[in-house]
Amino acid sequence: MAFEPPPRLLRALGETPGGADTDDWLRGLPDRADEAVAGLGLTVERVQVPGGRSSLVLLVRRADGTPAVLKLVPPRSRPAGERAALAHWGGLGAVRLLDADAVPDGVLLLERLQRDVSVRSLPEAKSMLEAAGTLRRLWVAPPAGHRFETVAERTERQAEAMRACADPDVTPLVDAALAARAELLADAPEERLLHGTFRQSKVLAAERVPWLAVGPDPVVGECAFDLARLVRDRVEDLIATPSGAAVTRRRVKRLAESLDVEQERLRGWTLFRAVESGVRALRVGRDQDAELLLEFAGWL
Structure with missing residues (x-):
């Protein structure tokens, strides 16, 4: 499955260019998404459209059938900070972070909420x-x-x-x-x-x-x-x-x-x-x- 970034994400990234890091991230996004899905044993349902302005969001299911969200974040959006904050909140008031130790840098696996x-x-x-x-x-x-x-x-x-x-x-x-x-x-x-x-x-x-x-x-x-x-x-x-x-x-x-x-x-x-x-x-x-x-x- 091709994991192409939605137009909304491309427009947002274009408005606030992140230089070579963002360009590299976009070029490698399909491969990075494939690797994350395979590495975490996920089944992809669909790409969330229109999605966010700072990430590619995939609706997925974990190996046990539990619904989840896979989020791939470019470097300019500080994914390490988001991950650290969600871990500190521990699901209190914010979406819960899943499998934090198994997820590579720039990728977040989150509990599924009603995104619409x-x-x-x-x-x-x-x-x-x-x-x-x-x-x-x-x-x-x-x-x-x-x-x-x-x-x-x-x-x-x-x-x-x-x-x-x-x-x-x-x-x-x-x-x-x-x-x-x-x-x-x-x-x-x-x-x-x-x-x-x-x-x-x-x-x-x-x-x-x-x-x-x-x-x-x-x-x-x-x-x-x-x-x-x-x-x-x-x-x-x-x-x-x-x-x-x-x-x-x-x-x-x-x-x-x-x-x-x-x-x-x-x-x-x-x-x-x-x-x-x-x-x-x-x-x-x-x-x-x-x-x-x-x-x-x-x-x-």
Whole structure:
């Protein structure tokens, strides 16, 4: 069976090139998938389409017939970090890692969730409640001697790219976002292991518990950074609503209160992350996404 990457994955990799490592990964992907399937004694059902933006996902069955997911991740998506985070969570709040010792680098074998059912399928108030509850379970102390990237390190890389933005219309928002980051890092609270890219679509229906998180890009830092991405979920609906700005401010307040996060810190990280995503969208030519994100950031 040919394990070709879905178009969605190819587009995402093309927007943020990873250089020779990513090119090599794509060229070797069919062979790597074959080797992983054979080595783990799996039977492939199908390639998940449209799949993710950072991995090839195969729906498989293990030798005993148990359904599972085989995920092949390029180097630029830090598969070692994802594996380490999932192992540390041990299935609490997140998808369970399977056969960790037998799986080669860059490959993850995971329990099968209902990939077509995320909390986004619920009414907005309920989806926010379930997503927030899932996120809370992930906020644990990082393992001793961990090698996860920190929020300060990740956002410094992002800040460098933001400073390079030459659009004068965006400069005031970039300046505000960078100032918020500097202030937040100067007085950061206790660090926790964070999901890193948490949003409603990253929370899938499961059998052993109602909802579990998938697809982390783990980072260590304060909880408000993780929660900030959730604030702008369904941003297209917020922008389309005449009261979108007021709804956003209420959302910041409610999420901060429900998860014991300081409201101003959540507002600051929400601003930074929205502007960073907007600038990145501009850089790769996704102008409509950039417009939505930057308008949202202006409300903060």
